[in-house]
Amino acid sequence: MHLAYPAVLAILLFCVGVYGVLARRNAILVLMSVELMLNAVNLNLVAFDVWLRDSLHSGQALTLFTITIAAAEIGLGLAIVLLVFRNRGSADIDRLTGLADRDGRPHPDHDAAPAPAGDDEKAEATA
């Protein structure tokens, strides 16, 4: 089989993944797109391993590593998405902008967090 077929497929898969990461709004779909990109890379690795007739099959070995790490990554990612969804009631990436820097003022979310601590300190001081 000519090398061009798996290479073109990998490029297509990667582009779909890039589009998904950059454009999808649902966090789970973004994670799936990341998987697409990883798998495009895996496809390349296997294809070139065969084409180069590598005696050590380092391409295939690296693929196994990538699959393992991708599994761990997706596990962590899904857990984070789940927690974000539980906290905010949505997994919409466009609305997860808590790290934005707005005119030097701390974000309301950040602002709200220390305030109760301050109250506690005052309560301790008066007690």
Place this chain on the structure above:
Amino acid sequence: MTLTALAVLVPVLPFLGAAAGLLVGRRAPGFVRPIALLPTALSFALAIVVAARQGTGAPTDAAHRLAATGTVPIDLALHLDGFSVLTAVLVGLVATCVQVYSVAYLRDDPRYPSYAALVSLFTAAMLLVVYTGDLMVLLVGWEVMGICSYFLVGHYWETETARSASLKAFLVTKLGDVPFLIGVFALASDAGTFRINGILTAATHHELAHPTVIALLLLAGVAGKSAQFPLHTWLPDAMAGPTPVSALIHAATMVAAGIYLVARLLPVFTASAAALAVLAAMAAVTMVGSALAALAQDDIKRVLAYSTIGQLGYMAGALAVGDRDAAVFHLLSHGAFKALLFLGAGAVIHASGTNSLTAMSRMGALSKRVPDAMWTMGIALAALAALPPLSGFFSKESVLRAAEHASSGDTPLVPSAVGWTVLVAGLATAVLTAGYATRLFLLAFRGSGPEAPDHGRQPFLMTGVLWVLAVPTIAFGGLTYRELPDWFDHSPLGPTLITSVLGAGLAVVGVVVAYGAWSATAQLRHDHPIGAVVAEAADADAEPELVEAEAIDAHEEIYGDIAASDDPGDPGRLLLGPLHRHAARGFHLDALYALLFVRPVLAAANLVRFLDRDVVETYVRGAGGTPRLLGAAVRRAQTGNVQTYLSALLAGAVVLAVLVAVGA
């Protein structure tokens, strides 16, 4: 021990006492009183020993080269002669009396340790000024006294009056000290030495290049320290300090330092007739003005403060006619009776609960409450009025005699106009002095009305000190005027017929007129029962100092003015007529200074504040503003949307890749 070692111990002992008091005062309250009393008393005893051993002999000099400056060296020099040893005895006596009195007066004051240490330091500084033979070392003591007076006058710093009074005392005396310092430098560079002996040798041989300039510069410092016109305004306000401090600073030590300095450096001043004329004019204006102002004051301590200024004017007058014997003689006798007057005033204020003469004149039986204060103050006021045979009579006669001598042109180097100025002003002041002394006594002790509140017996320490000081007040002048010339410059100090008849006669006239005015206003005082407001918190157990602090604090509130009260029954008002209003306010000098100096300074401060806040700060803000704007632009990119970041990242990577590909 040698005479020199004894003399060194005299200023060192109070200094060590002050250091020890400041170090251990808080940790060991039991030691505070011994630490305050013993060094001062011991140094008083040593000062007497030094005086006895020095006696009428030739001056003793000892010096240790302190700093080889390269040009004019500075020596730790000691100079003992009749002037210095006798002045040191006076300083020791007054300081010891003040320390003893303070033990009772500030019985429960939490700041007593630092107070007593500062009084000791003050005493040490004055003794240093008295004994030293080097102008630079003298300047050290001179400035230490300045800062101590700042702290001590501001002892009741909780009250606004005391705070502003201490600041004023410090600033006004510093105003004189700056020209003084320049004068000292000019004098030393002309004479080639800081040693007083060397300077006097140069002055008597006419080797000073600029005698008039130097003398005038030194006079500015003397006017500040010794409260002479036009720098006298700090002294009446300094009465906001505790009474013992007034007695110490304003009777024997700080204000005496200026007179003492001129006495030591008299040949420098007689080298310039212009300086003598300025000194005489200063003394004359000071004498008459302060006596008029004293006649109008309502605060008992301010009366005494103005009388101090007036008596210092007498001393300055004696110096202006070139007779330092008379000046120091008056300094010694005045130190004793003025300390007595201040300490007595403290007892009176404690007993009556007010410092206002108006209130005291509406108070019956005050003399029964404080009989010791009444008798001793009566004696001291008679001495102040120069009634024979008290010591004030002899010392004031010596001044008038010297002025009379100079007015006939018999004193070398002194123009006769200077003598006439001092003589006329001195005689006019004699009448006024007798008048305000009589007014003070009658208003304070011969009042009628509701009984004075009972504040308990005066502590023995306070009344005992009064009687101790009464001894030199009565006897010092009469017993010593024959012997003192041997200690001094051998100019005769005894009263002559013409001046003593004139002086005593004028004093009697003053007493009689004041008594007449007092009798004439008795009905008015009876009809206007104002001013019977006294310190309320003063129960029988309160320490005397608290009563005074409250009285000072309440005076302006109750009587409307810090200096005067609106009392139609005041004999001073009858005597001064339309002048009273101006005299009560010190002839508006304070207002004039406020207009001339205080307001321009405040305006300049405002200008500086404007320049700093609105001009300089604008540049600083601008320098900060540009990066801030840039930062705001960059901040726009930080949307918080991860996908935007990634898109930018990808675009950048693609651009880089294309560039690399094209470049390759």
